[in-house]
Amino acid sequence: MNNFYRHTRVWLLTVLISLCVIAIQPSYARAVKDSIAFIHVNVIPMDRERVLTDQTVIIRNGRITNIGPSSQVSVPAGIAKIEGAGKYLIPGLSDTHIHLWGPTMNGMFPPAAQLPADKIDIGQMLFLYIANGVTSVHEMFGQPEHLRVRDRIKKGEIIGPNLTLARLIDGPKKAWPPPISTWVNTQEEARQAVLKAKNMGFDAIKVYSFLSKESYDAIIATAKEVGMPVIGHIPVELSVEYVLKAGQKNIVHTEEIIRYAKGNYSQEQIDYYAKTIAESGIWIAPTLITNRRILELFEKKDNFQASPKARFSHPLTLGVMFYLNSTRYQKISPEHRLYIKNGFEQLQIPITKALQDNGVKLLAGTDAGLPGIFPGYSLHAELEELVGAGLTPYQALKAATAHPAEYLGELDVAGTVDAGKRADLVLLEKNPLKDITNTRKISGVMIKGRWLPASEIQKKLDELAVLYKTFRK
Numbered sequence: 497m498n499n500f501y502r503h504t505r506v507w508l509l510t511v512l513i514s515l516c517v518i519a520i521q522p523s524y525a526r527a528v529k530d531s532i533a534f535i536h537v538n539v540i541p542m543d544r545e546r547v548l549t550d551q552t553v554i555i556r557n558g559r560i561t562n563i564g565p566s567s568q569v570s571v572p573a574g575i576a577k578i579e580g581a582g583k584y585l586i587p588g589l590s591d592t593h594i595h596l597w598g599p600t601m602n603g604m605f606p607p608a609a610q611l612p613a614d615k616i617d618i619g620q621m622l623f624l625y626i627a628n629g630v631t632s633v634h635e636m637f638g639q640p641e642h643l644r645v646r647d648r649i650k651k652g653e654i655i656g657p658n659l660t661l662a663r664l665i666d667g668p669k670k671a672w673p674p675p676i677s678t679w680v681n682t683q684e685e686a687r688q689a690v691l692k693a694k695n696m697g698f699d700a701i702k703v704y705s706f707l708s709k710e711s712y713d714a715i716i717a718t719a720k721e722v723g724m725p726v727i728g729h730i731p732v733e734l735s736v737e738y739v740l741k742a743g744q745k746n747i748v749h750t751e752e753i754i755r756y757a758k759g760n761y762s763q764e765q766i767d768y769y770a771k772t773i774a775e776s777g778i779w780i781a782p783t784l785i786t787n788r789r790i791l792e793l794f795e796k797k798d799n800f801q802a803s804p805k806a807r808f809s810h811p812l813t814l815g816v817m818f819y820l821n822s823t824r825y826q827k828i829s830p831e832h833r834l835y836i837k838n839g840f841e842q843l844q845i846p847i848t849k850a851l852q853d854n855g856v857k858l859l860a861g862t863d864a865g866l867p868g869i870f871p872g873y874s875l876h877a878e879l880e881e882l883v884g885a886g887l888t889p890y891q892a893l894k895a896a897t898a899h900p901a902e903y904l905g906e907l908d909v910a911g912t913v914d915a916g917k918r919a920d921l922v923l924l925e926k927n928p929l930k931d932i933t934n935t936r937k938i939s940g941v942m943i944k945g946r947w948l949p950a951s952e953i954q955k956k957l958d959e960l961a962v963l964y965k966t967f968r969k
Contacts, residue, residue: 531556532947533571534921537580539563540929541913542587542897545890547929553585555919558945563915578947583939584927586893587913588631588657588920590900591875592781593748593861596621597816600639600675605819611812615967618645621810621871622656623960627953628872629922629941632658632900632910634861636728636748637676638698655943658920660700660904662727663693665715667706677704686714694722702728703744709733716742730756736769740776746903747773748861750782750847754839761842770850779903781861782848784881787840789868793825794833800868807961809870821867849886858882859903860896876936889932919945 532555539548552569554562562569571577598618602610618641625633635642638661646659664677665686671677678693680686690701701719703712703726712731719726720743727746730739736756739747753769773780792799800806800821806814828836852858860882862874875896882892901911910918925937940949 530945531572531575532578532942532945533575534578534580534585534923535571536566537578537923538582538584538927539913540584540586540893540927542894543912543914545888545929547584547927551580551585553913553921555942555945558919560913560915560917560919563913576947578923578940580923582925584924584934585913586922586924586928586935587897587901587911587917588922588941588943589629589875589896589935590632590634590860591625591630591862591864591872591878591896592634592746592859592900592903593636593783593863594625594633594871595637595863595865596633596635596642596871597810597812597865598639598641600641601816602812604673604676605815609815611815611967616810616812618642619648619654619656620960621813622649622654622659623956624808624870624872625657626655626872626941626943626948627808627938627957628875629935629938630657630872630875631920631922631941631943632660633864634660634662634900636662636664636702637672638663638702639675640696643697652944655946657943658910661698662700662702663689663696663698664702664704664728665689665693665707665711666704667708667711667731670706671704680707680711683710683714686711687718690715690718690722690724694724698724700725700727700745702726702748703731705729705732707731707733712742716744737772740773740778744778746779746781746859748781748783749786750780750784750844750851751787751839753847754843757839757843761838761846763846766843766847766850770847770854770856773851774854774856779857779859779899780851781859782844782851782882782885783861783863783878784840784844784848784885785869785874785878786863786866787836787844788877788881789866790825791833791837791840793821793867794828794837797821797826800870803868803870805870805873807964808957809964811964811967813865813871816865817867825867845885848882852887852891857899857902858887858891858895859899860892876933879932879935883932889929892932893928893935 534553539551550566552566642661648654649656666677668679678689680689725745730752860878862878863869864871864874879892898911901907921942923939925939926934928934
């Protein structure tokens with residue numbers, strides 16, 4: 497009998513502890529089976545340029561199940577309601593070019609400068625994207641540690657954006673060393689690098705600047721065999737035209753074109769490249785904010801340290817920013833700084849508008865993780881750069897919603913607000929179609945049906961700021 501009472505007490509204590517743990521979990525960690533309804537909300541579906549006023553949107557099991565005028569769609573009993581009157585619901589945003597620094601990059605520093613392994617939580621780093629309404633990201637320096645995080649996100653073990661991973665392949669001894677990238681010297685090495693990336697589970701191959709023509713051709717051919725898209729830079733040995741004909745799916749910077757323009761930034765030259773690119777059907781990510789931040793660093797090398805966003809960024813992210821800025825950007829000669837400035841202002845910005853006008857499908861990407869390009873926040877800055885280059889707010893927003901979904905072949909489940917789509921949504925205080933800066937005015941974020949109001953997001957950010965301050969000490 498004593499044993500019975502003892503076991504009963506243990507069982508009751510276990511249940512009590514479990515209930516307490518569940519009670520203190522924030523709403524973003526609760527089961528996706530919860531049903532939620534946005535009521536009286538203005539919806540920007542992003543299937544075309546329009547606003548659907550006074551709508552009810554019902555979410556069940558992480559999917560949008562019903563959407564329609566609030567006067568016609570009734571909310572079933574027991575469903576939590578989110579008041580959306582005067583607010584705007586858009587699809588979750590995508591950043592198609594990020595760098596998620598983790599243990600691999602930490603290992604590139606001297607031992608005394610490395611963070612302890614238990615202080616590096618990639619899932620934690622990803623919260624900055626969710627906090628900014630970025631529910632999908634494309635990692636361009638994919639590492640084995642990212643594969644594990646991607647799997648945990650898919651299983652619902654951690655909350656993070658939908659994660660697409662590209663493995664970097666480059667020529668030897670020029671840029672990012674192994675294990676960040678794979679260096680290849682021959683066609684066979686290039687072929688094996690693609691096969692290994694496929695077997696490991698990476699989603700795409702990113703080609704870099706110093707590949708030989710033979711290695712590049714082998715990558716393209718092998719990736720086609722195994723069904724992997726090839727994205728990335730234009731190798732310096734090749735040309736814009738060569739890459740377009742080869743079947744590369746995406747050029748990740750309009751900056752890549754500057755090299756081949758050879759100082760000719762005339763309207764005729766811009767029109768030639770815009771039309772040639774349009775005819776190829778390739779996707780382009782302008783990444784204007786990348787060079788904008790580089791130019792700012794030339795003027796004031798440490799300006800990003802004072803940014804309020806720095807306190808929410810993981811110390812490893814900041815450490816990589818400081819390292820790259822001091823060892824690379826600040827060592828660029830005055831002559832090359834002028835070259836970057838002229839190329840940015842005279843070609844990269846105007847060709848962005850020309851690409852849009854010629855029907856090229858643009859993608860919003862930022863190079864987040866590089867100096868001064870803060871994860872999550874930079875996506876809003878890129879949208880503002882796109883509008884500054886001449887796109888309408890709708891065109892810029894499409895580059896961060898419907899276009900990335902289409903690019904990944906996921907437009908049937910993501911990219912727009914429609915029944916059957918994944919419930920990755922952002923509730924905004926004001927209309928972004930009138931002013932693109934309104935994408936920063938976030939009332940809350942929904943990721944796979946889990947709702948995070950702005951108050952909860954800020955609370956989590958504040959907690960991270962305190963934690964990271966402790967790390968830095």
